[in-house]
Amino acid sequence: MISLKDVTKKYDDFTAVDSISMNIKKGELMVILGPSGCGKSTTLRLINKMVPLTKGTIKVRGRNIDDIDDVDLRKSIGYVIQSIGLFPHMSVARNIGTVPNLLNWEKEIIENKIDEMLRLVGLSPEKYKDKKPSQLSGGEAQRVGVARALASDPDIVLMDEPFGAVDPINRLRLQREFRQIQKSLNKTVLFVTHDVDEALLIADRICIMDHGKIIQIGSPEEIVLKPENDFVRKFFKGEGVLNLLSREKAIDYLVLEKNLEYEGVGDLNLREALSQLLSQGTERLVFSEGFLTINEIIIALRSDKSDYTK
Amino acid sequence: MTRLKDKQTLIIGILSMLTFIISPIVRIKPNRISMGELVSSIELFSFFSLGILFLWAIIIALSFYGNKRRYSYQILISILLLISIVLLIPIKAERLLMGTSPRISLSQGFYFQLLWVYLTIFISSKKTSQSLAINALFILLPLWVFYYTSTIGLFDDLSLMKEFLTKKNQFYNNLIVHGTLTVFSVLSGMIIAIPLGFIAYRYKKAEDKVMIPLSIIETIPSLSLFGILLVPLSRLGRIGVLSNLGISGIGWAPAYIALTLYTLLPIGRNTLSGFSSVDKGIIEAAKGMGMKPLEILFKIEFPLAFPVIFTGIRIAFTQTIGGAVLAGLVGGGGLGTFVFLGLAEASPDLILLGVIPIVILTIAIDYLLRISGEAIRSGIYD
Structure with missing residues (x-):
C-alpha cells in the first residue's frame, strides 16, 4: 500500500531521514517507534508531501508520489496530528465534513457521513454535532480528530502521536477503540509514537528508528523477544515482554474445565493475569471457564501470531 | 443594618x-x-x-x-x-x-x-x-x-447654543468634512496596512522592514508631519490635474495623508498579531487535509485573525476622529476649525462647539464598532 525505497531527507547538513526502506501492507497498522528527533515524524510527513523528499522513491497505492498532485494526495490520505488542529471557528460537524466538502460531496451524503463518523468514535451525533471545539474535553477533541481524518473514507491514515495529549486513562481507552475501528474498517495506518506501551498495544508491526535510520522492523513479539541490538533492548527497559502480554486475552489461553463456583474471566489480559498470579502467590488462577498457570502464559509468548511477518 | x-x-x-x-x-x-x-x-x-x-x-x-x-x-x-x-x-x-x-x-x-x-x-x-x-x-x-x-x-440663551446658531451652516459642513476625512483615512489605512501586516506575517524577513517604518511614522508629532508634507504637496499642487483636485501644501490633502499614515500602525500591527495568533497546528492540519494555500488563507487564517484585525480598525477609527481636529490647523476643515478659532478668539464655548461633537462621535463610533465587532465574531464562530 505504501512503499518507501532508499528515502532520504536532508535539512542543509542535517540528515533527518537516512536512506530508509519499508513496505506497509493493506490493512496493516505499522507503528514507527523511536526517541524524539529520530526522524519518525519526518518520515510520516514525507509520505503526504508535507515535507519534500531529498532522495529515494515513495509509492502510495503503487503510484510514485512525485507524479501525484500534493493536494490530491493529501485529500486521499487521512491525517491526525498531536495538536489535533480542530478548526475553532467551525462546529464539530463542519470540522468532520472538511475533506468531504473539499471533495465536493453532496450535502446529504456529508450529513450522513458526519453522523456515522461521530457514532464510530463513540460520540452521540445529537449531542456533539453543533458543539464548538472549545467545548470539548481533550479526549473528545481527539475522537473528533480521528473522525475527521476518517470522514472521506481514506484507505490510508497517517497519525502523528495522535493520543499524546490525552490523560493516561482516556489514552488507553482511545488506543483500544482505535485499534478496533482500524481492524473493522481495514484501514492501512502508519502511526508515529515514542510511547512503547502504545506501540506494543496497537501495532501489527513496529519499526524502530534512531538517528534517521531503521534499526529493526518486525512484529511486536519479534522486536521484544529477538531484539536486533542493545538499543532496541534498552528501549523496552527489559519489560517489553509484559507489554506483549497485555495484547493477549486470557480467555484464549485457558485450560478449559468448568468451575461454576468461580467468576468468569471477562476480558482480562495475560499481563493482568500474571499480576494476579504473583500477587496471590498461587500456581493457578481459576475462572468459571477454565484455569491458567504460568505455563500457559509462557506458551502464549512463544506462539507466533503475526500475520504480517510471514 | x-x-x-x-x-x-x-x-x-x-x-x-x-x-x-x-x-x-x-x-x-x-x-x-x-x-x-x-x-x-x-x-x-x-x-x-x-x-x-x-x-x-x-x-x-x-x-x-x-x-x-x-x-x-x-x-x-x-x-x-x-x-x-x-x-x-x-x-x-x-x-x-x-x-x-x-x-x-x-x-x-x-x-x-x-x-x-x-x-x-x-x-x-x-x-x-x-x-x-x-x-x-x-x-x-x-x-x-x-x-x-x-x-x-x-x-x-446658552452660550454654546448661541455659538452654534451663529455658525450653524459652518458647523454642519465641518461635521461632514470631519466625518468624511475620518472614514476615508481609515479606509485608505485598511487598504494599505492589512496587506502590509499580512506580508509581515507571511514573510518573516519582511517583518522588521514593514513594522519598523510604521512605528517610526507613529512617533512623528503631527505638526512636524504637516511640515514634512507641506513641501512635496505644494510641489505636486503645481501640476494642473492635481491642483484641480485641490491638492496643495495646506487644506484637506496633508490632513488626509497624515491621518492615513497614523492609522497604518494600529491596523498593520493588529493584522500581523491577528494572523500570528492562529495556532500553527490548525494550519498544519488544514494543509495535511489537502486544502490549497488560498483555501487555508480564506477559510482558516483570515476568519480566525479577523477579530484582532477588526480591533485594530476600531482603534484607528477612534484615534482618527480625535486626530482629525488637526485638519483645522492646516485649513483642512473639520470640527478642529472651531477649536482653533475658539483658541484664537479666547472663546471657550466655541472650543466646546468643536470638542463636544468629537467626544460624542468617538464614544458612539467606538460603541457601534464594538457591537458590530461582536456580531462579526459570533458570525465567524458559528
Missing part, C-alpha cells in the same frame, strides 16, 4: 453631592467677551437643588440594597438627574440674565454632574443584563428630550 453592596456608586453619589454644593454650575455673562459671574447650584436652583440632592441620596441608598434590579433604578434616576439638570439650568438662569447679549456659560459644576451621571450609568449598565433595546432606549430618551426642548428655543 444592611451591608454595603456597591462601593463605587456610593463614592460617586457622595462626590456628586459634594461637588453639587461646592462648585459653581454656570457663569452668567452680559456679552460674549466679558468674564461674567459664577453662580453656584444652590443659588441657581434654589429649592430645586434639594430635589437634585434627594435623587443622588436615592442612588446612594440603593448602593446598600442587594437586589439586582437596583442597577436599572440607578440608571433611570441618573437619566432623570441628567434631564432635570440640563432643563433646569436655562429655566432658572433666565431671571439672572442682563446686558446687551446675555448668555449662560456652563461651568465646572455642570461638567462634574455630567461625569458622575455618566459614571453611574456606565458602572450600572455593566452589571445589568438588560437587552440592547432597553440600553438604546436609555440613551435615546434623554437625547430626544434635549432635541425637542432645543427646537422650542429653551437653550437659546
